[in-house]
Amino acid sequence: MEISGYLIDIENAANTIKQQGYKTIAVQVPEGLKRSIFPLVEFLKKETGATVLVSADACFGACDVVNYELKNMDVDCVVHLGHTAISDVENFWISTMFVNAQSTLDVSKVVEKAIPSLVGKKIGLVTTAQHLHTLEKVETILRNHNLEPFIAEGDERISTKGQILGCNFSVGTKIAENVDCFLFIGSGTFHPVGLLMSARKPVIAADPYTNAVKKQEIEDMKNNMLRQRYGAIVACRSARRFGILIGVKRGQQRIKLAREIQQMLDSAGKLSLLITLDEFSPVSLQGFDIDCYVSTACPRIAIDDYLQYKKPMITPVELEIVLGRREWETYVFDEILE
Numbered sequence: 001m002e003i004s005g006y007l008i009d010i011e012n013a014a015n016t017i018k019q020q021g022y023k024t025i026a027v028q029v030p031e032g033l034k035r036s037i038f039p040l041v042e043f044l045k046k047e048t049g050a051t052v053l054v055s056a057d058a059c060f061g062a063c064d065v066v067n068y069e070l071k072n073m074d075v076d077c078v079v080h081l082g083h084t085a086i087s088d089v090e091n092f093w094i095s096t097m098f099v100n101a102q103s104t105l106d107v108s109k110v111v112e113k114a115i116p117s118l119v120g121k122k123i124g125l126v127t128t129a130q131h132l133h134t135l136e137k138v139e140t141i142l143r144n145h146n147l148e149p150f151i152a153e154g155d156e157r158i159s160t161k162g163q164i165l166g167c168n169f170s171v172g173t174k175i176a177e178n179v180d181c182f183l184f185i186g187s188g189t190f191h192p193v194g195l196l197m198s199a200r201k202p203v204i205a206a207d208p209y210t211n212a213v214k215k216q217e218i219e220d221m222k223n224n225m226l227r228q229r230y231g232a233i234v235a236c237r238s239a240r241r242f243g244i245l246i247g248v249k250r251g252q253q254r255i256k257l258a259r260e261i262q263q264m265l266d267s268a269g270k271l272s273l274l275i276t277l278d279e280f281s282p283v284s285l286q287g288f289d290i291d292c293y294v295s296t297a298c299p300r301i302a303i304d305d306y307l308q309y310k311k312p313m314i315t316p317v318e319l320e321i322v323l324g325r326r327e328w329e330t331y332v333f334d335e336i337l338e
């Protein structure tokens, strides 16, 4: 079914629901598709006869699946729209079906536009879930220009070749040494800036929604981000009381890492609290008397939302620098890897 410029294989999901005899299902929908959800829900109701609940809670990624909250509401299955599966999230309380939303936009025009900006001949190709199906076509375009495209498998957390998440650039880092630059297909700067910080090779971003090609802007944003991270590290050097934040969303839980951080802080003679949160917000943290937060949840909270918080928030790697266990020169972007 096509809705709002996306192809969603809801037909396949309906078949599975019928086969399994599910009576109540919950649909989790990303913000951008909420306006167009009616035909999809009507289709599911008609095809399966099931009761369909639609979750209105914000959904940040495949790491963020509604699930245990619905356990006592007789929900048999969650249909999570718009993201591909993350291995550690599937089927943990209630059976979860990930149904991707493939953009129907043609990417060829913006890829052709990006060709003059590419660096060298060996090009690593990466994208987000919505454009994964276009990578074969992009490969052909690059070869027609005598370029050599590379598309890598990611680690266990990544379900499809060439896919990056804001917290996992393994498809890039695995081939970084073999390519001259990366071509990112998709919108925004969130993913390409993370890739640049992680893989340390030039990133050219081709946006099929706006037909814009960005290279210098990505580089400038990375430099600004690094300046800000350095400032955060300096701000935490004299901190005495630390809050170690643990995200409770299934795909963001890093409890083992949180424990290791607490041991590190104990050894350094610092006070610390292990704090769990579902939705991160400055309001949830304002009651604590804490000098510095170390986030083990989605790495992008400390990095992209940094200015929203009154107290500095750093990543686990940045804490190592604060405590003198790592040099700034060996800074690495925090990722959730498997």
Ligand code: SF4
Pocket: 060, 061, 062, 063, 064, 165, 166, 167, 168, 251, 252, 297, 298, 299, 300, 336
């Ligand atoms: S942890 Fe953060 S970056 Fe990773 S999938 Fe979830 S929301 Fe996206």
